Amino acid sequence: MDAWKMTGTLQTDMTHLNHILDVDTNFDIIYRVIEFGGREACMYLVDGFCKDDLVQKLLQYFMDLTPEDMPEDMHGLSKKFTPYVEVDLDDQSDSLIHSLLSGMFLLLIDGYDKALILDTRTYPSRGVEEPEKDKVLRGSKDGFVETVVSNTALIRRRIRSTDLHMEMMSAGESSHTDIVLCYMSGRADQVFLEEIKEKIRNIQVDSLTMNQESLAECLYQRKWFNPFPKFKYTERPDTAAAQVLEGNIVILVDNSPSAMILPATIFDVVEEADDYYFPPITGTYLRITRFLISLLTYLMTPTFLLLVNNSQWIPESFSFIMLKEEQNIPVIWQFLILELAIDGLKLAAISTPNMLSTPLSVMAALVLGEFSVKSGWFSSEVMLYMAFVAIANYTQANYELGYALKFLRIINLFLTQWFGLIGYLTGLLIAGAAICCNKTVSHQSYIYPLIPFDWKNLKNRLIRRRLPGALQPDNQKKRHK
Numbered sequence: 001m002d003a004w005k006m007t008g009t010l011q012t013d014m015t016h017l018n019h020i021l022d023v024d025t026n027f028d029i030i031y032r033v034i035e036f037g038g039r040e041a042c043m044y045l046v047d048g049f050c051k052d053d054l055v056q057k058l059l060q061y062f063m064d065l066t067p068e069d070m071p072e073d074m075h076g077l078s079k080k081f082t083p084y085v086e087v088d089l090d091d092q093s094d095s096l097i098h099s100l101l102s103g104m105f106l107l108l109i110d111g112y113d114k115a116l117i118l119d120t121r122t123y124p125s126r127g128v129e130e131p132e133k134d135k136v137l138r139g140s141k142d143g144f145v146e147t148v149v150s151n152t153a154l155i156r157r158r159i160r161s162t163d164l165h166m167e168m169m170s171a172g173e174s175s176h177t178d179i180v181l182c183y184m185s186g187r188a189d190q191v192f193l194e195e196i197k198e199k200i201r202n203i204q205v206d207s208l209t210m211n212q213e214s215l216a217e218c219l220y221q222r223k224w225f226n227p228f229p230k231f232k233y234t235e236r237p238d239t240a241a242a243q244v245l246e247g248n249i250v251i252l253v254d255n256s257p258s259a260m261i262l263p264a265t266i267f268d269v270v271e272e273a274d275d276y277y278f279p280p281i282t283g284t285y286l287r288i289t290r291f292l293i294s295l296l297t298y299l300m301t302p303t304f305l306l307l308v309n310n311s312q313w314i315p316e317s318f319s320f321i322m323l324k325e326e327q328n329i330p331v332i333w334q335f336l337i338l339e340l341a342i343d344g345l346k347l348a349a350i351s352t353p354n355m356l357s358t359p360l361s362v363m364a365a366l367v368l369g370e371f372s373v374k375s376g377w378f379s380s381e382v383m384l385y386m387a388f389v390a391i392a393n394y395t396q397a398n399y400e401l402g403y404a405l406k407f408l409r410i411i412n413l414f415l416t417q418w419f420g421l422i423g424y425l426t427g428l429l430i431a432g433a434a435i436c437c438n439k440t441v442s443h444q445s446y447i448y449p450l451i452p453f454d455w456k457n458l459k460n461r462l463i464r465r466r467l468p469g470a471l472q473p474d475n476q477k478k479r480h481k
Helices: 010-021 052-063 074-080 093-101 148-158 190-201 212-219 237-245 266-270 280-309 316-321 331-351 354-374 380-395 399-436 455-462 474-480
Strands: 029-036 039-046 087-090 105-109 115-118 164-171 177-184 232-234 249-253 259-262
Touching: 010 029, 010 039, 010 093, 010 105, 029 052, 039 052, 039 093, 052 105, 074 087, 074 115, 087 093, 093 105, 093 115, 148 164, 148 177, 148 237, 148 249, 164 190, 177 190, 177 237, 190 212, 190 249, 212 249, 212 259, 232 237, 237 249, 237 259, 266 280, 266 399, 280 331, 280 380, 280 399, 280 455, 331 380, 331 399, 380 399
Parallel strands: none
Antiparallel strands: 029 039, 039 105, 087 115, 105 115, 164 177, 177 249, 232 259, 249 259
């Protein structure tokens, strides 16, 4: 697109804009030539993005102007005769086109070398109901939506402080996707903040096709083979606001109903809002339970496979865990088939129409449960342990963490089958190395405060503190001492 600057001659400027916007082809780009105050003018808007009643009232107001009322330039018109709050002026083609395609209203007047930009946009959006994945037993029931301005308002409603900054940026040569950085001045790491800003400015992509996932891959390009999540995602504004107050940076991407929180350690990823909506003892119990269950989802099946292959290690009192029937298929292959089948059921559940979900769920439970055992494909014990793993994965909301444990579990299954106890221990070492050698986006330890060891912070991560002791973030307390 060739850059140009407004000339002040309406017909010339309209010719440039009409050519760039291809108004004869794009039915949703509306332009209309009008006259008020003795001057010819033209308005541009995108159908479906502007508030029609508001635009109509503004035009009625402008058309009441007389030639004597018209000021010398557009600046005077915006100050004296534009009864609206969000008003801007510009004369550069790139920014004018970007504003128009973002949903703003443009007004060009003959003799004025700047265009009047009114932010009258309104995007189609759903209600701020509670997100399906981030539900809580107590607490607020609102959630982020696909409109970034609504999401910033949900955070601003919870943090009424002048230290809260909402900085707008954009990325994508074609999409120009809006990106908002939310942070508390004086609490966020300024060096890390500037690093993130620089990375966003240097993103060289045509479009953030997958919204936050595309942005995440642009911000963190190292160690793609490590499956543990480098970011924490949430669709809850209360969680995002709490992270901002703790000194983290929250990134909102337009068209995405979730917030990206960084930096994020493994302790941040496993935390949930329910930990804080219950009394400290209950919140601590829920947090520790989630840790232990996540650990069990990784250890359950490889440990069972190791014991099945070495039945002489099982004490007499635990002999009941052994297979009761002769296996037709090796246990390792039973586990691998079920790992694949569980993901298949997840994908099928997502694509199943709501009216069919209940009967198909009953059919799947009967066929894959009882009949698969009776047919001899799977052992009852294998089905039991895989059912626990499948259900236990939903105790924490982070999909990436669940699949990270799944990949490491499959690796451990192979190693245990091939090399026995040595393979099992090697799998544990690989899992530990994947966690310990990982780094956050801010280049810090992924398992802080365990390494480097910080007992006070680690205690706060494991035990839910009372609110009076958690009013100030740790970095603020240290600064005040």
